[in-house]
Amino acid sequence: MTVSELPTTDLDADQSLGGQVRRGTLWLGATSVMMRLSNVAIMAVVARLITPDEFGVFTLAMVAHAAIASFAELGIASAIARRDLDVRSIAPSAVTISVGVSAVLGGLMAVFALPIATVLGSASAAPALRILSISIALTGVFVVPAAQLQRDFRQRDLFLSNLVGTIVGAALLIGLAMAGDGVLAFAWSRVGGQLVTGTMIVHALTSRHRPGWNRASVSLLLRFGLPLAAANLLSQAVANVDYVFVGRTLSLRDVGLYTLAFNISSWATSVIGSVISGVALPGFSAVRERQGDVRRALFTATRAVALVAFPIAAVTSGLASPLITTVYGGRWADAAPVVVILSVYGAAGAVGQLVANILIVWGRTVVLFTVQVVVLVVLVPALAVGITRMGLVGAGLAHVATVLLVTLPVYLYSLRKALGGGLGSMARGAWGPLVAALACGATAHLVALSLSGSPAWVQLVAGGTAAGVVYLLLTARQLGVLLPPAARARLDRAIGRRGAGQARDDVGSQ
Numbered sequence: 261m262t263v264s265e266l267p268t269t270d271l272d273a274d275q276s277l278g279g280q281v282r283r284g285t286l287w288l289g290a291t292s293v294m295m296r297l298s299n300v301a302i303m304a305v306v307a308r309l310i311t312p313d314e315f316g317v318f319t320l321a322m323v324a325h326a327a328i329a330s331f332a333e334l335g336i337a338s339a340i341a342r343r344d345l346d347v348r349s350i351a352p353s354a355v356t357i358s359v360g361v362s363a364v365l366g367g368l369m370a371v372f373a374l375p376i377a378t379v380l381g382s383a384s385a386a387p388a389l390r391i392l393s394i395s396i397a398l399t400g401v402f403v404v405p406a407a408q409l410q411r412d413f414r415q416r417d418l419f420l421s422n423l424v425g426t427i428v429g430a431a432l433l434i435g436l437a438m439a440g441d442g443v444l445a446f447a448w449s450r451v452g453g454q455l456v457t458g459t460m461i462v463h464a465l466t467s468r469h470r471p472g473w474n475r476a477s478v479s480l481l482l483r484f485g486l487p488l489a490a491a492n493l494l495s496q497a498v499a500n501v502d503y504v505f506v507g508r509t510l511s512l513r514d515v516g517l518y519t520l521a522f523n524i525s526s527w528a529t530s531v532i533g534s535v536i537s538g539v540a541l542p543g544f545s546a547v548r549e550r551q552g553d554v555r556r557a558l559f560t561a562t563r564a565v566a567l568v569a570f571p572i573a574a575v576t577s578g579l580a581s582p583l584i585t586t587v588y589g590g591r592w593a594d595a596a597p598v599v600v601i602l603s604v605y606g607a608a609g610a611v612g613q614l615v616a617n618i619l620i621v622w623g624r625t626v627v628l629f630t631v632q633v634v635v636l637v638v639l640v641p642a643l644a645v646g647i648t649r650m651g652l653v654g655a656g657l658a659h660v661a662t663v664l665l666v667t668l669p670v671y672l673y674s675l676r677k678a679l680g681g682g683l684g685s686m687a688r689g690a691w692g693p694l695v696a697a698l699a700c701g702a703t704a705h706l707v708a709l710s711l712s713g714s715p716a717w718v719q720l721v722a723g724g725t726a727a728g729v730v731y732l733l734l735t736a737r738q739l740g741v742l743l744p745p746a747a748r749a750r751l752d753r754a755i756g757r758r759g760a761g762q763a764r765d766d767v768g769s770q
Contacts, residue, residue, distance in 0.1 A: 298426050298430065299426075300587065302430045302433060302434065303520075303523075303588065304587045304588060305434055306433060306434065306437050306445075307520075307588040307589055307591075307592060308588075308589055309434075309437040309438060309442070310437055310442035310445075311442070311513075311516070311591075312512075312513045312514075312515075312516030312517050312520075312591065312592065313511075313512040313513050313516060314442035314443050314516070315442075315515075315516035315519060315520070316382075316507065316511075316512035316513060316514070316515030316516035316519065317382055317384050317385050317388070317443045317512060317515075318385070318388055318442075318443045318446040318447070319503055319507075319515050319516065319519040320377065320380040320381055320382050320385045320503060320504075320507055320515065321377065321380075321385040321388035321389050321392060321443070321447065322392070322446075323380055323500040323503050323504060324369065324376050324377075324380060324385075324389055324392075325369075325389070325392040325395065325396065326496045326499070326500060327493060327496040327497065327500065328365050328366075328369055328396050329395070329396055329399050330489070330492035330493050330495065330496045331361075331365070331489050331490075331492065331493045332358070332361055332362040332365050332366075332396055332399045332400055332403075333358045333361070333362065333399055333400060333403040333489070334357055334358065334361055334481070334482070334485045334486060334489045336354045336357060336358050336403060336404065336407070336481055336485050339354065339407075339480075339481055339484050339485055349474065349477055350474075350477040350480060350481060351404060351408075351469035352469050352470060352471060352472025352473070352474065352477075353472055353473055353474050353477040353478045353481060354404050354469075354477075354481055355404050355469050355470065355471045355472070356471040356472060356473055357478070357481060357482075358399075358400040358401075358403045358404060359400040359401055359471065360400070361400060362396055362397055362398075362399045362400025362401070362403075363397050363400060365396050366393045366394065366395075366396035366397035366399075367393070367397075369389060369390075369392070369393040369396055370389075370390050370393035373386040373387075373389035373390045373393070374386040376389060377389055380503075380504055380507060381504060381507030381508040381515075382507060382512060384443070385443070387443070387444060387447075388443050388444060388446070388447040391444065391447035391448055391451060392447050392450065392451070394451050395450055395451050395454055398451070398454055398455060398458060401458060402454075402457075402458030402461060402462065404469060405458070405461045405462045405465055405468070406418070406458075406461050408465060408467075409461060409464060409465070414464070417460075417461070417464040418461065420460065420464075421456075421457045421458075421460035421461045421464065422457055424456055424457070424460055425453040425454065425455075425456040425457030425458075425460070426453060426457075428452050428453050428456045429449040429450065429452055429453025429454075429456075430449070430453075432445070432448055432449040432452045432453070433445050433446060433448075433449035436448060436449070484623070484625060485625075487625040487626045487628070487629045488620065488625040488628060488629075490629045491625060491628035491629040491631070491632050494629065494632030494633060494635075494636055495628075495632050497632070497636055498632055498635050498636050498639055501636070501639065501640060501643065502518070502522075502639075502643050502647075502655045502658070502659065503515055503518065503519065505643045505644065505647050505655065506518050506647060506652065506655060509647050509648070510647070510651065510652075514651070514652060517592065517594050517595040517598070517652065518595070518598060518652050518655065520584070520588065520592055520595045521595040521596075521598035521599045521602060521652070521656070522598075522602055524576055524580075524583070524584070524595075524599050524602075525573070525576060525577075525598075525599050525601075525602030525603045525605060525606045526602075526606050526609070527572050527573075527576055527606065528568075528569040528570070528572040528573040528576075528603070528606035528607050528609070528610050529569065529606050529607075529609040529610045529613065532564075532565055532568045532569045532610050536565065536610070536613050536614050536617055543557070543561075544557065544561075544617070544618050544621040545621045548621060548622070554679060554682065555679075555681070555682050555685040556685070558618075558679075558682045558685040558686055558689070559685040559686070559688060559689045560689070561614060561689070562611070562614065562685070562686040562689030562690050563689035563690070563692070563693065563738060565610050565611060565614050566610075566611070566689060566690040566692075566693035566694060566697075567693045567735060567738060567739060568610075569606070569607050569610035569611070570607050570690075570693045570694055570696075570697035571693070571696070571697045571700055571701075571727070571731050572606075572607075573603040573604065573606045573607035573697070573701075574603070574607075574697040574698060574700055574701025574702075574704070574727075575700060575701055575704050575723075575724060575727050576599060576603050576606075577599065577600050577603035577604070577701055577705075578700075578701040578702065578703075578704035578705035578708070578723065578727065579704050579705065579708055579719070579720055579723050579724060579727075580596040580597070580599035580600045580603075581593065581596040581708075581716070582708055582716040582717070582719035582720040582723070583596075583599075583720055584596050584599065585716040586716045586717045586720050594652075595652075597652075597653050598652045598653060598655070598656045601653060601656035601657055601660055602656045602659060602660070604660045604664070605656070605659045605660050605663050607697075608660075608663045608664060608667070608668055609663065611668065611690070612663065612667055612668055612671055615668075615671040615672060615674075615675050616628055616671065618675060618678075618679075619671070619674060619675060619678060622678040622679070624674060624678050627674045627678075630670075631667060631670050631671060631674070634666060634670065635662055635666055635667050638662050638666050639658060639659070639662045642658035642661060642662060643655055643658045643659075645658070646658040672686075692735065692738050693735060693738065695734070696730075696731055696734035696735045696738075697731070699730055699731070699734060700727040700728070700730045700731040700734075701727065703723075703726050703727050703730045704723040704724060704726060704727035705723070707719075707722050707723040707726045707727075708720070708722070708723040711723075
């Protein structure tokens with residue numbers, strides 16, 4: 261997210277808030293793109309070394325891991341990242357809580373790995389769960405240091421840490437997969453990458469906090485964090501209950517195919533998601549602290565999210581079949597129809613993540629918990645009906661219907677109550693990118709369809725190129741919101757606009 265309209269009051273002697281947010285956005289964007297491209301490249305190799313069944317087993321192990329990890333730090337990372345809280349007073353207690361809770365949860369996961377795996381639908385996931393319990397314990401060690409870097413917009417350090425961790429994890433994954441240990445290869449690679457990334461993050465800190473205990477700080481952290489941690493836990497339940505349904509209703513192969521489809525359709529959220537989480541929280545908290553123009557920041561943030569997430573979702577939907585066949589191989593082709601549907605969920609999820617972070621800034625963490633409860637209540641029967649009647653496609657339709665009819669409306673209603681308005685700013689920010697994305701997605705699909713007799717990679721390249729040209733033609737002016745002021749001014753002059761201030765005039769009357 262680029263919030264170029266944030267107040268320019270100095271945060272320190274040399275840097276303005278707007279400059280920090282912009283630089284943080286660029287580094288987070290680079291991190292997201294690097295992580296996504298590297299994950300795609302790694303999976304493209306590994307998909308030819310493992311079977312969908314093996315991938316399905318690891319997916320079920322990750323369901324348990326994700327649920328426990330979401331609760332392991334008790335929402336403390338978000339409290340540390342808030343610039344309107346005194347980190348020096350709360351950090352020691354935060355370290356104690358996060359390390360202690362994650363160690364206990366990691367131990368419990370290791371002890372009860374077999375019954376957990378059995379409940380999920382495959383006892384063969386138990387060995388992977390025992391390895392992933394190490395990852396749970398490490399979560400608490402690194403959560404406060406990572407939040408400190410996020411708070412200070414030190415995304416460059418986070419980028420480098422993630423880069424090295426990704427390289428190490430990829431080497432472990434490919435090496436172990438080549439040795440024939442598909443399921444455990446994923447588990448050990450995650451632990452190894454996390455350990456390297458976390459160690460580098462700790463090394464990058466300028467100040468480190470030892471464990472401590474302050475009753476006032478603990479009370480503040482628990483009041484803020486427990487509803488958020490519960491919401492995160494329910495969010496993981498919402499995100500992963502479909503895997504359990506598929507695993508228990510269909511087959512491990514179907515779990516593997518569905519996981520790949522969901523990963524592809526989540527590209528929109530994953531590319532922009534870390535930018536949202538890393539910048540929106542400290543950025544909007546600073547806007548609130550300085551009583552800045554919240555509606556202008558909403559417009560800018562929504563447009564930035566939409567400009568990135570919407571076209572990714574549209575193109576992956578339009579090119580689902582040639583994309584999967586080219587990148588992952590023919591054995592995964594049955595995942596394509598699910599990608600077409602779930603891409604809508606990916607785009608909507610990016611907007612929902614932005615709104616959720618803003619609600620956290622305004623202290624509405626209970627709302628996040630309530631939303632997840634409602635969504636889970638609606639999603640479970642929808643999945644049961646969808647999977648029973650339409651298989652994997654039915655699971656995708658259940659997710660899309662829930663996010664469009666329940667999640668987003670409730671989030672937006674809660675945001676309107678918290679801010680006293682602002683939805684008009686978000687609608688204006690999203691409308692242009694939405695129309696352009698639909699156009700480029702349709703273009704991609706039609707071009708690929710016209711080349712149906714050609715190899716899949718030809719359809720992918722031709723459709724993707726045509727979609728990119730269409731999107732750039734339709735959004736050249738809007739893309740200026742993602743650029744620094746100097747580059748934006750040059751873009752304005754190149755396309756004949758009246759000056760760099762025009763981008764701000766779009767929302768100046770709000």
